[in-house]
Amino acid sequence: MNKYHYLIVGSGLYGATFAYRAKQMGKRCLVIDKRPHLGGNVYCENIENINVHKYGAHIFHTSNKEVWDFVNSLVEFNRYTNSPVANYKGELYNLPFNMNTFSRLWGVKTPAEAQTKIDEQKAEAVAALNGCEPANLEEQALCLVGKDLFQKLIKEYTEKQWGRDCKDLPAFIIRRLPVRLVFDNNYFNDKYQGIPVGGYNKLIDGLLEGVECKTDVDFLKSEYKDWKKYADKLVYTGAVDEYFDFKLGKLDWRTVSFKTRIEDTPNYQGNAVVNYTSHNEPYTRVIEHKHFEMFGQEVYDCPKTVVSEEYATEYKEGMEPYYPVNDERNNSLAEEYRKLAEQEEGVIFGGRLGQYKYYDMAPVIEQVLNLEL
Numbered sequence: 001m002n003k004y005h006y007l008i009v010g011s012g013l014y015g016a017t018f019a020y021r022a023k024q025m026g027k028r029c030l031v032i033d034k035r036p037h038l039g040g041n042v043y044c045e046n047i048e049n050i051n052v053h054k055y056g057a058h059i060f061h062t063s064n065k066e067v068w069d070f071v072n073s074l075v076e077f078n079r080y081t082n083s084p085v086a087n088y089k090g091e092l093y094n095l096p097f098n099m100n101t102f103s104r105l106w107g108v109k110t111p112a113e114a115q116t117k118i119d120e121q122k123a124e125a126v127a128a129l130n131g132c133e134p135a136n137l138e139e140q141a142l143c144l145v146g147k148d149l150f151q152k153l154i155k156e157y158t159e160k161q162w163g164r165d166c167k168d169l170p171a172f173i174i175r176r177l178p179v180r181l182v183f184d185n186n187y188f189n190d191k192y193q194g195i196p197v198g199g200y201n202k203l204i205d206g207l208l209e210g211v212e213c214k215t216d217v218d219f220l221k222s223e224y225k226d227w228k229k230y231a232d233k234l235v236y237t238g239a240v241d242e243y244f245d246f247k248l249g250k251l252d253w254r255t256v257s258f259k260t261r262i263e264d265t266p267n268y269q270g271n272a273v274v275n276y277t278s279h280n281e282p283y284t285r286v287i288e289h290k291h292f293e294m295f296g297q298e299v300y301d302c303p304k305t306v307v308s309e310e311y312a313t314e315y316k317e318g319m320e321p322y323y324p325v326n327d328e329r330n331n332s333l334a335e336e337y338r339k340l341a342e343q344e345e346g347v348i349f350g351g352r353l354g355q356y357k358y359y360d361m362a363p364v365i366e367q368v369l370n371l372e373l
């Protein structure tokens with residue numbers, strides 16, 4: 001008899017939730033991860049008593065009550081509400097675009113005044129096109145929200161993200177730019193959001209409690225590659241092209257890089273997320289991690305702070321593969337790999353890397369909760 005029912009490659013939210021469910025059903029699992037820690041991209045490193053989101057800021061949000069109840073059964077979530085601020089050459093604006101933004105931008109006081117201003121600027125942009133369709137991202141964004149929002153909050157930020165002028169980017173990248181005529185800085189529209197009290201590692205600990213785990217083990221370079229010797233089934237959440245030894249070609253990824261430092265002040269920027277929307281700074285965002293979990297006086301009870309500058313970075317071999325590239329070549333190559341994956345007997349390909357699809361955390365958990373084990 002095989003030792004394990006499941007060998008699970010990857011201890012991110014997909015692998016860990018799978019292991020939790022399998023354990024609940026009395027199945028024996030082994031979870032392996034090539035990183036020196038468990039948790040995949042939600043892993044946090046504790047620096048100066050602050051949970052630092054090592055692989056990028058993660059905010060849990062969902063409207064799915066089943067998922068929300070599930071994660072709350074493992075760890076309590078705090079009241080964090082994502083409300084980013086934009087810094088344009090020292091001018092601060094609330095995001096997403098809402099009455100606070102418009103009032104700061106134009107001095108308007110009512111939704112009707114804001115709507116008039118937006119409509120005027122949109123009409124100007126549409127008139128400038130002389131009946132033509134927007135030919136690039138710049139024209140598209142101008143038609144959607146007008147020149148002031150575009151110039152101060154979209155143009156240079158987008159150029160930093162893509163490394164190209166907005167005139168050289170296709171219009172389809174921005175299909176919608178929602179504006180809200182209410183004083184509401186809550187970024188997400190979901191019913192529930194928050195951060196686990198004590199950080200994401202607590203969530204992972206809850207999911208993996210009582211499950212056998214090994215870190216620093218690369219499935220593809222270890223004895224476990226011959227997985228049938230060890231388990232009845234394999235759950236693989238690594239990159240799908242790597243599993244097949246890149247035999248159809250390599251999938252491309254997008255990545256971001258972070259420069260993290262300790263600041264000798266209890267409160268550096270007063271908010272977890274500040275977007276830098278001009279070319280004056282080379283980074284796109286600065287994350288101040290303590291604000292995800294410390295509120296009010298708690299911020300000052302912790303004398304230092306940790307901040308991460310976020311840089312848009314061209315992906316190269318060896319970097320963290322963060323986002324799938326949504327273009328024709330990669331979409332069709334991924335489809336070919338998915339076909340191969342379907343034929344692979346006894347193997348479940350899951351998660352962001354295994355399916356080559358961007359998922360937020362909640363949908364990953366939802367997928368695993370809905371699996372028939």
Ligand SMILES: Cc1cc2nc3c(=O)[nH]c(=O)nc-3n(C[C@H](O)[C@H](O)[C@H](O)COP(=O)(O)OP(=O)(O)OC[C@H]3O[C@@H](n4cnc5c(N)ncnc54)[C@H](O)[C@@H]3O)c2cc1C
Nearest residue numbers: 010012013014034040041056058059219238351352360361
């Ligand atoms: C920069 C960034 C910011 C994000 N912010 C948010 C957010 O604010 N809110 C939100 O809901 N979602 C966010 N997400 C999405 C979230 O990170 C994912 O939904 C979640 O991490 C998916 O979990 P996963 O298990 O599929 O992948 P991962 O967390 O990537 O886990 C995969 C694991 O597999 C391991 N692995 C890979 N190959 C091998 C191998 N050969 N052998 C052994 N182990 C291997 C890896 O080391 C990794 O630990 C963000 C994603 C990124 C990239």
